[in-house]
Amino acid sequence: MKTILEYQEQFKKKEITPLGLLENCLENINPSLNAYITVTGEFAKRELKKNNKEGKLKGIPIAIKDNINIKGIPTTCASNVLKGFVPPFSATVIERIEKNGGIFTGKTNLDEFGMGSSTERSFYGPTKNPFDPTKVPGGSSGGSAVAVASGSAVISLGSDTGGSVRQPASYCGLVGLKPTYGRVSRYGLVAFASSLDQIGIIGRNAEDVGIMLEVIAGYDPKDSTSYEKEVEDYSNLNEIPKDIKIGIPEEYFKQIDPEVHSSVMEIKSKIEKEGIYFKSVSLPTTGYIIPTYQVISYAEASSNLARYDGVRYGLRKEGEDFHDTIRKSRDKGFLPEVKRRILVGTFVLSSEAIAEYYERADLIRRLITQEFNEVFKEVDYLLTPATPTPAFPIGERTDDPIRMHVPDRMTAGVNLAGLPAVVAPAGMVGKLPIGYQIIGKPFDEKGILSVVRLVEKVAPFKGFLKEIQDG
Amino acid sequence: MAEYKPTIGIEVHAQLKTASKLFCGCPVGFGDQANSNVCSVCLGLPGVLPSLNKKAVKLAVKAGLALGCKIHTKSIFARKNYFYPDLPKGYQITQYRFPIATDGKILVEGKEIRIKRVHLEEESAKSIHEQDKSLIDYNRSGIPLIEIVTEPDIDSPDIAVAYLKTLRKILQLENISGAVMARAEFRCEPNISVSKEEGVLGTRTEVKNLNSFKAVKKSLIYEVKRQIGILRAGGEIAQATIHYSEETGKTWEARTKEESSDYRYFPEPDLPPLVINEEWIDEIKSTVGELPEKKKERYMELGIGQVDAKIISNSAKVASLLEETLKIINEPIEISKWILRDYMSLGEPEVPAENFANMIKMVIDGKISRNAGAEVLKEMAETKKTPEQIVKEKNLIQISDRGALEKVLLEVFDENPDELTRLKEGEKKLIGFFVGQVMKKTKGKADPKEVSRLISEYEEKY
Numbered sequence: 007m008k009t010i011l012e013y014q015e016q017f018k019k020k021e022i023t024p025l026g027l028l029e030n031c032l033e034n035i036n037p038s039l040n041a042y043i044t045v046t047g048e049f050a051k052r053e054l055k056k057n058n059k060e061g062k063l064k065g066i067p068i069a070i071k072d073n074i075n076i077k078g079i080p081t082t083c084a085s086n087v088l089k090g091f092v093p094p095f096s097a098t099v100i101e102r103i104e105k106n107g108g109i110f111t112g113k114t115n116l117d118e119f120g121m122g123s124s125t126e127r128s129f130y131g132p133t134k135n136p137f138d139p140t141k142v143p144g145g146s147s148g149g150s151a152v153a154v155a156s157g158s159a160v161i162s163l164g165s166d167t168g169g170s171v172r173q174p175a176s177y178c179g180l181v182g183l184k185p186t187y188g189r190v191s192r193y194g195l196v197a198f199a200s201s202l203d204q205i206g207i208i209g210r211n212a213e214d215v216g217i218m219l220e221v222i223a224g225y226d227p228k229d230s231t232s233y234e235k236e237v238e239d240y241s242n243l244n245e246i247p248k249d250i251k252i253g254i255p256e257e258y259f260k261q262i263d264p265e266v267h268s269s270v271m272e273i274k275s276k277i278e279k280e281g282i283y284f285k286s287v288s289l290p291t292t293g294y295i296i297p298t299y300q301v302i303s304y305a306e307a308s309s310n311l312a313r314y315d316g317v318r319y320g321l322r323k324e325g326e327d328f329h330d331t332i333r334k335s336r337d338k339g340f341l342p343e344v345k346r347r348i349l350v351g352t353f354v355l356s357s358e359a360i361a362e363y364y365e366r367a368d369l370i371r372r373l374i375t376q377e378f379n380e381v382f383k384e385v386d387y388l389l390t391p392a393t394p395t396p397a398f399p400i401g402e403r404t405d406d407p408i409r410m411h412v413p414d415r416m417t418a419g420v421n422l423a424g425l426p427a428v429v430a431p432a433g434m435v436g437k438l439p440i441g442y443q444i445i446g447k448p449f450d451e452k453g454i455l456s457v458v459r460l461v462e463k464v465a466p467f468k469g470f471l472k473e474i475q476d477g
Numbered sequence: 478m479a480e481y482k483p484t485i486g487i488e489v490h491a492q493l494k495t496a497s498k499l500f501c502g503c504p505v506g507f508g509d510q511a512n513s514n515v516c517s518v519c520l521g522l523p524g525v526l527p528s529l530n531k532k533a534v535k536l537a538v539k540a541g542l543a544l545g546c547k548i549h550t551k552s553i554f555a556r557k558n559y560f561y562p563d564l565p566k567g568y569q570i571t572q573y574r575f576p577i578a579t580d581g582k583i584l585v586e587g588k589e590i591r592i593k594r595v596h597l598e599e600e601s602a603k604s605i606h607e608q609d610k611s612l613i614d615y616n617r618s619g620i621p622l623i624e625i626v627t628e629p630d631i632d633s634p635d636i637a638v639a640y641l642k643t644l645r646k647i648l649q650l651e652n653i654s655g656a657v658m659a660r661a662e663f664r665c666e667p668n669i670s671v672s673k674e675e676g677v678l679g680t681r682t683e684v685k686n687l688n689s690f691k692a693v694k695k696s697l698i699y700e701v702k703r704q705i706g707i708l709r710a711g712g713e714i715a716q717a718t719i720h721y722s723e724e725t726g727k728t729w730e731a732r733t734k735e736e737s738s739d740y741r742y743f744p745e746p747d748l749p750p751l752v753i754n755e756e757w758i759d760e761i762k763s764t765v766g767e768l769p770e771k772k773k774e775r776y777m778e779l780g781i782g783q784v785d786a787k788i789i790s791n792s793a794k795v796a797s798l799l800e801e802t803l804k805i806i807n808e809p810i811e812i813s814k815w816i817l818r819d820y821m822s823l824g825e826p827e828v829p830a831e832n833f834a835n836m837i838k839m840v841i842d843g844k845i846s847r848n849a850g851a852e853v854l855k856e857m858a859e860t861k862k863t864p865e866q867i868v869k870e871k872n873l874i875q876i877s878d879r880g881a882l883e884k885v886l887l888e889v890f891d892e893n894p895d896e897l898t899r900l901k902e903g904e905k906k907l908i909g910f911f912v913g914q915v916m917k918k919t920k921g922k923a924d925p926k927e928v929s930r931l932i933s934e935y936e937e938k939y
Contacts, residue, residue, distance in 0.1 A: 075524045088523065095517050097524060196523040201746035229526050230748050306746055309558050312567020313521045317613070328562050328611070355558070355741035364743060 007470050010066055010160060010214045017065055024065025024109070025054055027160075031067040031111055034157040039143075040133045041152035043072045043082050045112040053109055061106030062221050068103060069159035071150045072113035073120055074205065075194040076100050079110075083196050084128035085118045087314040087339025089321040097194020098229065099163060099205055099222040106221045111159045114149025118344050119311065120170055120198040122146050123413050126404055127343045134400065135177060136471055137438050141397035144174030144413075150208050151178040155471060161209040161218055167198050168299050169417025171206030172429035176392035176441030179431045179469045181458060183207045183215050184417075186448045187424035188233040190219075191226030197310040199303035200231075202421040210470070212430070212458040216241030219451060238452050243459035251283045252444075252457070253385035257292035258416060262394040269432040270391045270442045276465045277457070287381050287388070291374045292419065296411050298374065299418040301354050301367035307344075308351030314339060346407065375423040382447050387457055391416055392429040392441030416443060426451045430458045431467035439469050481671040481705045484678055485631035485697065486593075489644060490622050491654040492600070492662040493536040499599045499621035500527030500570065507660050511605075511614040519619035521565030526747050533621035534577075535761055537597045538753060540623050540653045541578025542765045544592045544644075548758050552577040552596075554745035559738050563602035563613050571598035571624075573742045577751065583647070584770040585640045591628040598622050617661075623654075629668075629678065634697035638690050641665055646769055650793045658689060665693060670714070671704045679704070680714040684728060686721055696721035700728050772796055779809035785817055794825055801830030806838050819851050826858035833857075836864040848921045849873040877924040879931070882915070885923065886931055889914045900936060908932050 008016070016022045032047045050067070070076060073083045075093035077100075082088050096104075103110075117127040125148025126132040133148040135141040136156040143152045147164025151174035154162050164171040166184040175182025184206045195205055205222065209215040220241060225234040254274070259267060278284060316322035316335025323334035340348070354363035381388065393413045403410040420427040425445055432442040442461075446454040497504055501518035518525045541548050555573035573596075581592035600620035605612045625644065631637045645663055648654040656663040665687055670679035684700060687693050699721075704714055717730045767775075769790045776786035776799070789795050795816060802812045815837055820828070836857065840850040845868055856867045868874060876882055889911055890897045900907040908929055915928045 081523060083523070091523065093517075093522065093524065095522075095524075193526050194524040197747075199746075228528055230528055231526075231746075305743060309556050309568050309741070309743070312558060312560065313523070313565060315560060315562070315567060317562045318520060318565060319522070329560065332560050332562075352741065355743055357739050357741075360741070360743070 007210060009211055010217050028067050031158045036156055039136055039152050040131055041114055041149045042112040043115050043130050044080055046079055046110050050109045059107040062217050063103055064107030066108050066160050067111045068108045069111050069114050069150050069153035069162035071116055071147050071164045073165055073196040074163055083119045084116045084130055086129045087321050091319045098191035098226045102222050114153050116149055117146035118341050120146040120165055120167055121344055121347055123173055123410055127341055132400055135397050140399055142400050144177035146170040148174045151175055151180055154180055154208050161214050164206050164208055165195055166204055166206040167202045167303060168414045168421050171208060172417050173393055173413050175208050175429045177397035179439030181209050181212055181215050182429045184427050185451055186426040188231050189223050191229040191232045193226055193228040199306040202303055212243055212455045213241050216455050235449060240452050240455055243456045246460055247456050251285055251385040252387045252389050253285050253287035253381055255287050255289045255388055257289050258390035262391050265435040266391045266440050269440050273432050273442050273461055277460055285385055289377050291377050294370050295419040296414055298367045298370045299414060301363050304347045304351035305355050305364050308348045311348055371422045374419055378423045388445040390443045392443045396435045396438035396440050420445055426454055428454045428458055434469045481673055483669055483671050483701045484629045485637050485667050485669050486629035487627050488666045489625045490664045491648055491656055493533050493621040494652060494654055495530055495532045495621055497530060498619035499530050499533050500619055505620050509616055514616045520615055536653050537577050537623050538761050539651055539765055541595045542762050543647050543651045544581040544583055546578035546581030546592055546595055548578050550753050552751045554748045555742045556745050558741040563604045565618055570745055572596035585643045590630045590640050593626045593628050595623055595625050634694045637667055637697055638694050641690060669700050680716050682717050682719045684719045684721055692723055695726050696728055781809055781813045785813050798830055802834045805834035811837060819854050823858050828857050832863055843875060843877055843924055845873050845875050846921055875924045876919055876922050877927050882923055882928055882931055885915050885918050
């Protein structure tokens with residue numbers, strides 16, 4: 007397995023060309039895993055011939071979740087409702103990657119509009135976990151995780167609304183970063199829940215993820231919720247963190263698989279030996295995370311998805327009048343889970359329910375945020391499991407939305423509070439990888455990646471698949 | 478039996494005078510080719526985000542200040558959700574619970590109308606219905622608007638129209654909105670109820686689709702009658718949206734409120750709270766002029782007649798000339814006369830207040846005649862020369878020297894022996910004749926007062 011810097015060293019020594027690396031990646035695409043909705047290999051080859059841009063990502067093949075716009079390439083969001091839609095503009099993150107010489111292998115599969123934890127609820131069929139194709143890869147950025155885990159991309163972008171980057175990273179043995187809300191521009195990311203969405207990165211190691219963050223982070227005038235804050239050298243992680251305290255929130259260790267528990271505890275004991283101090287802390291509002299997350303994300307989704315009406319683009323089913331056309335187009339366009347969330351979201355914002363649901367959830371969200379803030383006065387980071395279990399079997403939870411949401415308990419609190427968090431491999435449970443999560447203070451992406459880097463040094467993950475070990 | 482009295486409140490949507498739209502850089506134009514001023518943002522394509530136009534915020538703050546409102550340093554955008562083909566995102570970005578300005582008031586014909594709120598919002602697109610199809614022009618989609626809502630302080634259709642005229646004037650004078658009704662830059666939606674009891678409000682209806690002040694007045698008169706008619710007949714008013722037809726002059730119920738949508742307002746997550754600092758508000762405040770109604774009152778206190786004061790106060794340019802001239806010569810009545818009689822009939826040209834003041838001063842001091850003053854003003858407007866230059870060049874200095882005038886007068890007497898005889902016989906009106914002759918002979922430079930005094934002296938001698 008090579009890092010971005012190692013590939014670029016190889017380019018310099020002419021041991022491999024960017025085109026050669028791209029071709030290797032494209033060969034690694036395994037159609038049975040269904041990681042991609044659109045493969046853009048030819049487009050990438052043309053770009054490579056046309057542009058010879060120098061930059062931090064020069065010649066690096068990158069997979070992009072299919073809810074992030076690349077100009078001229080269809081964006082589907084894994085939904086039939088966007089049938090035929092080709093965006094006339096690129097997301098800010100895409101422009102920044104292109105400026106830094108990165109190239110795109112394709113648009114990856116997801117749960118429709120990012121709504122799911124398994125990448126099964128896609129109009130284009132489920133994506134499969136490369137470690138065990140009977141298991142889900144996690145979601146909703148399952149395609150982006152599988153692309154990296156199976157060696158068809160060196161690194162990928164996903165989006166994380168409640169854990170959609172971190173949970174698949176955990177199920178696929180990768181490093182998944184959700185930056186602080188506002189650290190990365192959302193312009194060009196198709197919105198699911200605007201106040202929670204953040205573009206995230208899935209890579210094989212902390213340094214690669216740091217390099218990608220250096221490229222995509224920073225203020226964007228097109229996104230009013232992005233921050234005017236300096237972009238740090240997120241890939242410079244070799245300074246071993248000293249005098250830091252990591253909190254272990256007890257609530258995050260309840261109702262989890264014992265193997266998950268022991269894997270995370272093993273990480274703890276390994277870095278404890280490096281002089282890091284651990285402390286037990288409590289986050290009593292943890293139990294409210296899932297309902298709060300559901301109410302807020304569904305409410306925002308009901309509004310964000312209102313634009314798919316068949317009037318201007320995408321699927322259109324003619325009706326008797328315009329309202330009927332909108333109704334029919336949406337009925338044929340969306341899968342049941344998205345419809346369920348739109349319905350619930352519409353309800354929680356209705357005048358009779360808003361006080362009981364949306365406004366209450368907003369209040370609890372503030373309490374959850376406050377609680378994190380308080381804990382971060384005592385400790386610098388939090389260590390938690392990434393998911394309560396390893397990847398679950400395909401089909402197991404598709405009819406049970408409540409159970410499908412269970413993994414969100416570990417990850418969605420971070421979105422509600424706008425914090426940065428990273429998931430990285432803790433080990434294997436059987437043949438399935440399992441991850442741990444480091445949560446940090448706002449804008450401390452460098453800190454959390456440094457902790458991951460430390461773990462990589464003292465407890466290197468050995469579970470990578472053959473394809474990428476050879477790569 | 479007590480009479481039914483109407484209570485009216487009005488919502489106005491005014492288009493802000495910006496170059497670009499509220500949340501994107503698309504130009505704001507009128508009459509441009511359909512769907513030519515559009516981009517991914519105002520078409521609501523997947524992945525776009527709004528970026529707020531600062532100029533629009535400034536104009537909204539200015540409107541709030543001009544309407545005597547409290548400006549809120551923190552206001553919040555909200556989404557108003559409903560499906561309609563001309564609404565590309567499926568929601569309109571507006572302000573709901575926390576508008577940019579509240580609690581203002583303006584004076585309309587001496588009556589105070591309270592302004593409940595002023596808020597920023599985006600315009601929807603325009604639907605065009607043709608025989609068998611509907612088309613949409615998104616050029617209007619995302620144009621910046623302010624909504625201005627009054628308290629129900631208006632008690633007659635006449636005051637309603639007077640309020641709208643005053644409001645429109647303010648928006649135009651302050652350069653906040655072009656407010657041209659024919660271009661949909663200024664749209665009004667009055668709501669109206671009638672009641673017999675003081676302090677008790679009846680059920681209200683909202684009148685839509687009003688494209689002129691005439692329509693506002695006619696529809697309100699009709700709607701008041703309609704409501705009273707229903708109540709007298711023992712019926713009840715349904716809370717409803719009322720449409721008005723300019724052709725028939727009648728109103729009818731379009732839909733009752735029970736069927737109206739639940740807009741599911743919630744804070745717009747794509748825009749942080751709008752925070753405006755006090756310094757900026759002060760800066761904007763310094764650009765806001767006095768309201769015309771207030772100005773008028775102040776001018777009347779200076780002794781200017783009501784009609785004159787109103788005319789002057791209604792034009793920012795003219796009012797400013799008065800104010801600037803007053804700073805140089807404290808002759809309000811004289812200045813107002815010059816403005817109304819001469820300056821405005823020249824088409825309100827660009828004339829520096831200093832020159833204008835100096836010209837008037839020369840007339841008051843008797844250095845030049847009134848007629849010469851008018852000539853100087855005309856010349857000033859055309860050539861930008863100072864009055865001193867013009868007077869010198871045209872040799873307009875008034876002859877007030879007794880000796881010189883007497884000489885001319887005697888010549889005139891000699892040339893008109895018959896008239897002189899009649900004057901001697903006591904025909905007073907001939908004084909004017911002789912003044913005129915002297916003026917003619919001196920090419921308007923004689924001081925007519927002095928001439929007429931000389932004639933009177935002569936008359937007494939005989």
